[in-house]
Amino acid sequence: MHHFDYIDQQILLQIREDARKPFSQIAEDLKISNSLVHQRIRKLKEQGVIAKAEFVVDEKKIGFRTKSYVGIRLREARYAEQVVAGLKKIPEILECNFVSGNYAIFILIFAYDNHHLRKILYEQVHHIDGVAGTDSFICFDTNFKRPVSLEALTKKDVYDQ
Amino acid sequence: MHHFDYIDQQILLQIREDARKPFSQIAEDLKISNSLVHQRIRKLKEQGVIAKAEFVVDEKKIGFRTKSYVGIRLREARYAEQVVAGLKKIPEILECNFVSGNYAIFILIFAYDNHHLRKILYEQVHHIDGVAGTDSFICFDTNFKRPVSLEALTKKDVYDQ
DNA sequence: GCTGAAACAAGTAGTGT
DNA sequence: ACACTACTTGTTTCAGC
Numbered sequence A, B: 001m002h003h004f005d006y007i008d009q010q011i012l013l014q015i016r017e018d019a020r021k022p023f024s025q026i027a028e029d030l031k032i033s034n035s036l037v038h039q040r041i042r043k044l045k046e047q048g049v050i051a052k053a054e055f056v057v058d059e060k061k062i063g064f065r066t067k068s069y070v071g072i073r074l075r076e077a078r079y080a081e082q083v084v085a086g087l088k089k090i091p092e093i094l095e096c097n098f099v100s101g102n103y104a105i106f107i108l109i110f111a112y113d114n115h116h117l118r119k120i121l122y123e124q125v126h127h128i129d130g131v132a133g134t135d136s137f138i139c140f141d142t143n144f145k146r147p148v149s150l151e152a153l154t155k156k157d158v159y160d161q
Numbered sequence C: 001g002c003t004g005a006a007a008c009a010a011g012t013a014g015t016g017t
Numbered sequence D: 001a002c003a004c005t006a007c008t009t010g011t012t013t014c015a016g017c
Helices: A006-017 A023-030 A034-046 A077-088 A114-123 B006-017 B023-030 B034-046 B077-088 B114-123
Strands: A050-057 A066-074 A093-099 A105-111 A131-145 B050-057 B066-074 B093-099 B105-111 B131-145
Touching (some): A006 A034, A023 A034, A034 A050, A066 A077, A066 A114, A066 B093, A077 A093, A077 A105, A077 B131, A093 B066, A105 A114, A114 A131, A131 B077, B006 B034, B023 B034, B034 B050, B077 B093, B105 B114
Antiparallel strands (some): A066 A105, A093 B131, B066 B105, B066 B131
C-alpha cells in the first residue's frame, strides 16, 4: 500500500501533460530541489504507477479516419483464447478486452475508411475460427478523451495490484 | 498532403516507445545528426502528427480496478449534446463518443470497483436529462492494447485532416 | 535538406544535514 | 527525506556545405 502526497500528485499532473518537461522546471514550479523531483519520479516508476513516457501519434493525421468499437460473439466460450490470438495478428485492432454482457470480446479498430473497416471485419475477423458474429459501433465523433483523475490520490491510500 | 520517409517513421517508432529518449541517442541509432532529429520532430509537431508527450499513469495502480465500456440510449436524439455536457462533469468517464448502432453514445469508465461503477451509473448517469438507459460491458481483462501501426507510413502519402 | 561545432541547459550522482 | 555541489550529458541554434 503506497501513500501519495501533494508533491507526487503535482509531479504526476505535470509530466502527464508534458513528458519532456524539464525536471528542473518542475522543481522550480513546486519550489523543491530538482533532485527531489528525480527521486519521486524514480519511486513512481518503481511502484509501476508510471510505466513509460510516450509521444502520442494522431491516428487521423496518418490516415486512419474510421474509429470503431466492435463487439464479438463467440460460437462457444472455449474459443476465447484462440480468437484473441487471431485478433492480435490484425494490426488495425488496437485494443482487445474480455467483457461481460452480450459480447465475449470487445475490440477497438482504426481503419482508413468505412470500406477498409468492412474488409477487416468480413475478410479477417469473421474468418477466425470461433467467431459467431460482430456488431460495430462506429465513432462519428469523440466528444472528449482524458486521463484518469488524480484528485483522489492524496485523499486515500492506494492499494497494491 | 504530407510525405513521410524512413527517417520520420523510425523517429516516430522510437519516441512513441520512449518520449524521453535523448534525441542524440536516436541520432546515433539512425546514424544521422542530432540536429536532423530535432528538425524532423519539430515538423511532425507542426503537422500535428504528434501533439504531445505524456507519461502514462497506470489506472489500476492508483486504485481504479473496474474498467467498463457503457452504451447509452437516449430518449430522443436531440438530447445528445446536453447529455455529453452532463457526462463530462463525471471525472470517472474518460472517453465519450457518438456512435452508430444501438446506442447513441458510447463511454469508457474507470471506477474503483463494481459497486462504485454501479453508483456512478445509477446516481449520476441515469439522472442526466435525456438518458433513457445504459448497457455496461465490464472489462474482465485487457488482452492487448497497442498504438496504431506505422507500417503504412512510408508506403503511401497521408492526407490532411 | 543536412551537418557540425559551440553555447547553453538539464540530468545525474555523491555528500552532507 | 531532502538539498547542495560538481560533473556529465543532452538540447538548441546557426553558419556553412
